[in-house]
Amino acid sequence: MKEQFTPKIVxxxxxxxxxxxxxxxxxxxxxxxxxxxxxxxMCSSRxxxxxxxxxxxxxxxxxxxxxxxxxxxxxxxxxxYARRRFALLKKVIKTLKIDPERLQLSWVSASEGxxxxxxxxxxxxxxxxxxxxxxxxKPYL
Amino acid sequence: xxxxxxxxxxxxxxxxxxxxxxxxxxxxxxYPGVAYIENYIFMCSEPGQKLIRDTIxxxxxxxxxxxxxxxxxxxxxxxxxxxxxxxxxxxxxxxNIREQCSWVHDDIEEGTRKANLIIKTAVEKLKLNxxxxxxxxxxxxxxxxxxxxxxxxxxxxxxxxxxxxxxxxEKEPSIGGHMIQLSETFPTLDCSQCIMTPxxxxxNKHKNIKLYANSExxxxxxxxxxxxxxxxxxxxxxxxxxCTICDDCTPVCPVVVPSEYDEGMGWRxxxxxxxxxxxxxxxxxxxxxxxxxxxxxxxxxxxxxxxDAIDYDKKPEYFEEEIGAxxxxxxxxxxxxxxxAEYGYGKYPDVLDGLQFERILSATGPTGGEMxxxxxxxxxxxxxxxxxxxxxxxxxxxxxxxxxxxxYTLKHAKxxxxxxxxxxxxIFYIDIRSGGKRYEEFVQQAVSEDGIVYFRGKxxxxxxxxxxxxxxxxxxxxSKKIEIKADMVVLAMGIKPNNxxxxxxxxxxLNTDENGFLIEAHPKxxxxxxxxxxxxxxxxxxxxxxxxxxxxxxxxxxxxxxxxLSNDEISHSPIVAIVNEELCSGCGICVSxxxxxxxxxxxxxxxxxxxxxxxxxxxxxxxxxPSSAAQQKNLTDEQILNMVKxxxxx
Numbered sequence: 001m002k003e004q005f006t007p008k009i010v011x012x013x014x015x016x017x018x019x020x021x022x023x024x025x026x027x028x029x030x031x032x033x034x035x036x037x038x039x040x041x042m043c044s045s046r047x048x049x050x051x052x053x054x055x056x057x058x059x060x061x062x063x064x065x066x067x068x069x070x071x072x073x074x075x076x077x078x079x080x081y082a083r084r085r086f087a088l089l090k091k092v093i094k095t096l097k098i099d100p101e102r103l104q105l106s107w108v109s110a111s112e113g114x115x116x117x118x119x120x121x122x123x124x125x126x127x128x129x130x131x132x133x134x135x136x137x138k139p140y141l
Numbered sequence: 142x143x144x145x146x147x148x149x150x151x152x153x154x155x156x157x158x159x160x161x162x163x164x165x166x167x168x169x170x171x172y173p174g175v176a177y178i179e180n181y182i183f184m185c186s187e188p189g190q191k192l193i194r195d196t197i198x199x200x201x202x203x204x205x206x207x208x209x210x211x212x213x214x215x216x217x218x219x220x221x222x223x224x225x226x227x228x229x230x231x232x233x234x235x236x237n238i239r240e241q242c243s244w245v246h247d248d249i250e251e252g253t254r255k256a257n258l259i260i261k262t263a264v265e266k267l268k269l270n271x272x273x274x275x276x277x278x279x280x281x282x283x284x285x286x287x288x289x290x291x292x293x294x295x296x297x298x299x300x301x302x303x304x305x306x307x308x309x310x311e312k313e314p315s316i317g318g319h320m321i322q323l324s325e326t327f328p329t330l331d332c333s334q335c336i337m338t339p340x341x342x343x344x345n346k347h348k349n350i351k352l353y354a355n356s357e358x359x360x361x362x363x364x365x366x367x368x369x370x371x372x373x374x375x376x377x378x379x380x381x382x383x384c385t386i387c388d389d390c391t392p393v394c395p396v397v398v399p400s401e402y403d404e405g406m407g408w409r410x411x412x413x414x415x416x417x418x419x420x421x422x423x424x425x426x427x428x429x430x431x432x433x434x435x436x437x438x439x440x441x442x443x444x445x446x447x448x449d450a451i452d453y454d455k456k457p458e459y460f461e462e463e464i465g466a467x468x469x470x471x472x473x474x475x476x477x478x479x480x481x482a483e484y485g486y487g488k489y490p491d492v493l494d495g496l497q498f499e500r501i502l503s504a505t506g507p508t509g510g511e512m513x514x515x516x517x518x519x520x521x522x523x524x525x526x527x528x529x530x531x532x533x534x535x536x537x538x539x540x541x542x543x544x545x546x547x548x549y550t551l552k553h554a555k556x557x558x559x560x561x562x563x564x565x566x567x568i569f570y571i572d573i574r575s576g577g578k579r580y581e582e583f584v585q586q587a588v589s590e591d592g593i594v595y596f597r598g599k600x601x602x603x604x605x606x607x608x609x610x611x612x613x614x615x616x617x618x619x620s621k622k623i624e625i626k627a628d629m630v631v632l633a634m635g636i637k638p639n640n641x642x643x644x645x646x647x648x649x650x651l652n653t654d655e656n657g658f659l660i661e662a663h664p665k666x667x668x669x670x671x672x673x674x675x676x677x678x679x680x681x682x683x684x685x686x687x688x689x690x691x692x693x694x695x696x697x698x699x700x701x702x703x704x705x706l707s708n709d710e711i712s713h714s715p716i717v718a719i720v721n722e723e724l725c726s727g728c729g730i731c732v733s734x735x736x737x738x739x740x741x742x743x744x745x746x747x748x749x750x751x752x753x754x755x756x757x758x759x760x761x762x763x764x765x766x767p768s769s770a771a772q773q774k775n776l777t778d779e780q781i782l783n784m785v786k787x788x789x790x791x
Contacts, residue, residue, distance in 0.1 A: 010788050020652065020660075020672070023211045026240030034251040037258050037788050038241055039781060040212075042716070046760030048778060055785045074650055074673070075759035076736040085764070110652035110660060117245070 007061040007127040009036040011120070014044045016074035017109045018066035024113030032117050033124040036064060043067065044105075045078030049089050052103065056093065057135055062102045062127040066119065069107040079107070099130055143232075143268055144176035146202040147260060148193055150184035150209035152239055159243040159252035165208075169260060174268055176200055185215050190222045197226045204228075204270065206263045208236040208256065213672065214663065229272030231715070231775055236263035262784040269780045275712035278754045280366040281465040282706045283308060287358060287645055288470035290318020291688060292680025292695040294340050296468050299699035301349035305706050308462050309344065310372055312641060313401075314355045315419035316341055318472055322402060322496060324503035324510070326688055327552040328583035334418065334505065341420040354421050358645055359459065364757060365675030366465045366711035376455035378426035379412070383450035386414070386422050390442035390451070398430045400507075404497040406515065407507030412442045412451075416505065426451070465711075466675050466702045469651065469659060470695065471642035473681035475634040476531040476539055484527065484632055485603045489610060490516040492603065492630045494530075495549055502556050512560045514629045517608065521564065521628035524557055525612045526550045527600050528570040532635030541656060543635035544685040547574045550633040551587050558591045567594045567625055569614055577687060596623055603630060636685050651676055659683045669698040677701050716774055717756035718763060722748050724770035731762035731771055 013019040019040050025032060041047065044067030055063055065086065067079040082105065090100040104126075106119045147169055151157035162180040170178045177200040183189050184207055193205060205228075207219045212235040220230035238256040246252045282305050286293045289311030297307045309316070320326075321341070323333035344350050359371040396411035403409075411431040414424050432439035433453050443451040478486040478494045485492045491514045493501070504510035514521045528550050531538040547570065554566035573595075575581045587593050600614040609626040616623050638657040646653060651671050652660045659678045662670040669678055679695040680686070686694070705711075718731075718739075725748040732740040732749060739755035740762055742748070749771070763771045769778065 008788055010785055016672075017652070020213070023213065023237075023240040026211070026242075026244035029244050031247065032245040034246050034248075034255050037255060037262070038237070039262065039784050041760060041776065041781070042773075043759040043761060046764060046773065046776070048764040051764075051778065051781055051785070054782060058786060060785070060788060072647065072650065075757060075761065076650075078736070078759050078761050081734070081761055081764075111654045 005128060005132060007035045007124060008059065009062040009064060009124060009127060010055055010060050011036045011038045011064040011066065012041055012047050013038050014067040015040055015042045017068035017072065018116065020110035021108040021112045021116040024110065025116045028113045030113060030117040032120050035124045036120050043073070043075050043078035044082035045075065047082060049085055052089055056098055056102065056133065059133055059135065061133045062123060064120070064123055065105045066108045069109055072109060098133065098135060101126060101130060102133065142174060143204045144200065144202050145174050145204040145206060145264055145267055146177040146196055146200060147175050147206045147208065147264065148184055149180040150207065151180065151182045152210060153182065156239050156243045159246055159249055160238060160256045161249055161253045165253055165256055168257060172261060172264060174264055176202060184209050185218055193219065193222050194226050197228060204232040204267045206234045206236055206260060206267055208238045208260045210239040211237045231270050231273045232267065234263040234267040236260040258787055261787045265783040265787060266780050269777065270775045273715035273774060276715050276753045277710040278366055278713050280706070280708060280711040281463045283464045284466050284468060284702050285310065285370055285462065285464040286468045286470060288472055288682070289316030289354070290470060290472045290680060291320040291337065292470035292472065292691045294344055295692050295695035296470060296679050296699040297344055297350050298340065298347065299696050300702055301347045303703045305349065305703070307350045308353065308464060309350055310353045310356050310358055312357050313415065314377060314425040315415045315421070316344060316352065316354060320688060321416065323499050325552065325556060327548045328579045338418045341418065345420045352421065353460070355425065358648060361649060364713065368464050368467065368675065370462050370464060372460045372462060374458045374460065376457055377423060378451060378453055378455050379424040380450045380452060381421055381423040383448045384423050385448055389445045389447065390424060393441040393445045395439065395441065396430050396432060398427070403500045403507050406497050406500045466677065466705055467649065468677045468679050468698050468702060469649065469682055470679040471645055471682040472639045473636040474640045476637050478632055478634055480538060481530055481632060483602055484530065484600065484630065485610065486632065489605055491610060491628065492632065494632050494634045495546070495553070498553055498631045502553065512557060519628065520561055522561070523565045523625060523627045524629045524631060525625055525627040526554055526566060526568045526631045526633060528568060528633045530632035530634050533571060539635045539637060539656065541685070542574065545687050546633040546635060548580055548687065551584060553631060554593045555587050555591050558593065565594065567596060569596050569598060569600050577689065636681060638682060642682060649676065669694055669701055713754060714758055716758040716776065717753050718751045719772050719774055720749050720751060721770045721772065722746070724768045725749055726768055728767065730765045730767065734761050734765045736761065
C-alpha cells in the first residue's frame with residue numbers, strides 16, 4: 001500500500017503581520033494542518049532567493065512566504081521587494097524542474113487569523129496533491 | 142559548543158493537552174547541543190523562572206530555549222531572567238509551541254512531532270546567537286497625540302503637566318470630540334460640556350501643549366524616540382490672530398447647511414464656529430459650500446469682517462515636528478444608520494440615532510434642550526428606543542458589543558422623562574449590560590422611579606401611519622407581540638472606529654483587528670501600548686469604551702509615555718545589519734534598498750556601512766547583497782539555513 005504523504009512545508013513569516021496573524025489563529029483555536037512549520041523573520045524582504053532555492057533543494061515540499069499586505073509593510077516597502085523577487089523566483093524554479101506552485105507568497109495581516117489558517121490549509125492541500133518534491137537531496141550533515 | 146538548556150512549559154493543559162511533554166523531554170535530551178532539558182507546568186511563574194535561574198548555575202548553561210507561548214507574550218520575561226544570571230538576553234530563544242502548535246492541532250502525535258521540530262529550530266538558531274548589547278540613541282522629549290477628543294485631551298494634559306511638550310493634532314476645527322456633543326453623561330447625569338470645556342480651555346492655555354486644529358498627519362518617519370512628522374494644517378480662510386469672534390460674518394452668509402456638531406439636527410452657515418465653546422475659538426469657512434471661492438458670486442462675509450480676517454486664497458500649511466512617541470486617540474463614529482433600512486432611518490425624519498437624540502436633549506442643541514420632534518415640532522409622547530442597533534449582529538452588522546449603548550439609551554430615556562413628565566419611553570433590548578461603577582444602581586432606579594418600560598426582544602419593523610411610527614416587536618419574556626404607536630424612534634447605534642482613522646492608522650503602520658480597532662501589545666497586561674514601539678493607544682480607537690474607561694486609558698498611556706521620556710537615552714534593538722568588510726565589493730545595492738537611509742558607502746574603504754542607530758533590522762539589504770557580505774545579527778543566512786534543515790530532513 002502506498003504510504004500516506006505528509007508534506008514538509010517551511011513557512012517564512014514576517015514578524016509584524018503574518019507571525020501575529022498566525023498567533024491570532026492560535027488564540028482563536030482555529031484548526032490548522034500540521035505540515036507547515038514556521039520560521040520567523042523580521043520582514044518578508046529578508047527572504048533571500050538563495051534561501052528559497054536551497055530550501056527546495058534540501059527537499060522541502062513547499063515554501064510559504066507570508067508578509068504584510070501591500071501598503072502595510074512595517075518597513076515601508078519590504079513586501080514590495082518580496083513581491084518582485086517572488087515573481088522572478090517562480091521563473092527560476094521552473095528551470096530547476098520544480099513546479100513553481102510549490103512556492104507561494106501570501107499577504108496575511110495581524111488581524112487575519114482566519115485567513116492565515118485558510119492560507120496554510122489550502123497550501124497544504126495543494127502540496128499534498130503535487131506530491132513529494134522530486135529533488136530529494138540526501139542530507140549531508 | 143554552547144551548553145543549551147531547554148525548558149518546556151505545560152501552560153496548564155494549554156500545551157500539555159496536545160503535546161506529550163514527557164516524551165518530548167526524552168526525545169530532545171539526546172539532541173546535539175542540549176545540555177539540560179526539563180518541563181514544568183508554568184514556566185512564566187516565579188517558580189518557573191527560578192527553575193531557569195537555578196539550572197543556569199547548576200548546569201553551567203550559556204543559552205536557554207523556552208518552549209512555551211508566543212514570544213510576543215513572554216520573551217522579555219525570560220530574557221530578564223537570563224540577565225539576572227548575567228547571561229546576555231540574546232542567548233534566549235522562545236519556541237512557540239502554544240499559539241502555533243498546541244492550540245491549532247488536535248492530534249497529540251502531530252502536536253508532539255511539530256513541537257519537537259519547533260524546539261529544534263530554536264536550538265539551532267540559538268547555537269549561533271551572538272551576545273549583543275542594545276544600541277543607544279538620543280531621545281526627543283516631545284509627544285505627538287493624534288485626536289483631540291477626551292482621550293487625547295486627557296493624555297495631553299497629563300503629559301504636559303509632567304513637564305514635557307505635547308503636539309496635539311485634531312482634524313476638526315475644534316477639539317472636543319464626541320464628548321462635547323453629549324448632553325449629560327451616565328450614570329451621574331452631570332453635564333458633559335460643564336466637565337469638558339474646562340479641560341479644553343486648559344489645553345489651549347497650557348504652555349507645554351501645541352495645538353494643531355483642523356490639521357492632519359501627513360507623514361511620519363523614524364523610530365521610537367526619534368520620529369519626524371509632517372503635519373498639514375488645512376486652511377480655515379479666517380486668520381485666527383485677526384478674528385475677534387464678533388460673529389458679524391455668519392448673519393450675512395447666505396449658505397445654510399446641516400451642522401455637523403448638531404448631527405444634522407440643526408443648521409450652520411458656510412462660515413461658522415462649530416460650537417460656542419470651540420477651542421481654538423476661530424471661525425472656519427467650509428469650502429464645499431461657500432460661494433466666496435468664486436469672488437463674483439459672493440464676498441459677503443469678507444465685506445462684513447471689520448478686522449479683515451478673511452482670506453479666500455489661504456493655502457494649506459505644512460509643519461515639521463520632531464517627537465519621541467505617539468499616542469493614537471482617533472476615537473469612534475457611530476455605526477452608520479444608513480445600514481438600518483428596516484428601522485426606517487432616512488425615510489422617517491423622526492427616526493434618529495443616539496447622537497442626534499443627544500443633540501435634541503442638549504441645552505446647546507437646536508431646540509435649546511426642549512423636547513420637540515424633527516418632523517413637525519410636536520412634543521413626542523411615546524418614544525421607542527432600540528438597543529443593539531447594529532451591534533451584536535455578526536451576520537449583518539457589527540459582531541461585538543459596543544459597551545455604551547445600554548447605558549446611553551437608559552440615560553436618554555431618563556432625560557426624556559425628566560423633560561416630558563407624561564411621556565412614555567419604551568426600550569427594546571437583548572440584554573442589559575451595566576458593568577460599570579454605579580451603573581446597575583442607575584438601571585434599577587430608572588426602572589423603579591422613572592417608569593421606563595423594557596421589552597426583551599428585537600424590533601421587526603417600523604412603518605408610518607398618519608403621524609405615528611408603528612413599531613412591531615416581540616417581548617420574548619412573555620412571548621407577546623408588541624405594537625407601539627410611537628412619536629419618535631431612537632436607534633442606539635453601536636460604535637466603530639472613526640471613519641477617518643483608517644488613513645492615519647495605515648500611515649502609522651499600526652495593526653488593527655478585524656473590526657478596525659487598534660491592537661494592543663497584550664490584551665491584559667499591556668493594554669495601552671502598541672506592539673510597534675513608540676506608539677500608545679488611548680480611548681475608543683482601541684475598542685468601545687465609556688468615558689471613565691477612556692480617561693483611565695488616556696492617563697495610562699500618558700504614564701507610559703512619561704516613563705519613556707524620563708530616560709535620557711533610548712535603547713534600540715541590536716538586531717541590525719552588519720557588513721563583512723572582506724566580502725563587500727561596494728556595489729551599493731544595499732544603499733538604494735534600505736528604506737531608512739541606514740546604509741552608506743564608505744568612500745575611503747570602498748565598502749558599504751551600516752548606521753546602527755538608523756537600522757531597523759528589516760533585513761532587506763541582506764537578501765539583495767550579491768556577495769553575502771551583508772548579514773543580520775542573530776538571524777544570519779547560516780542560522781536560517783540550519784533551521785530550514787530541521788524541517789527538510791524528516
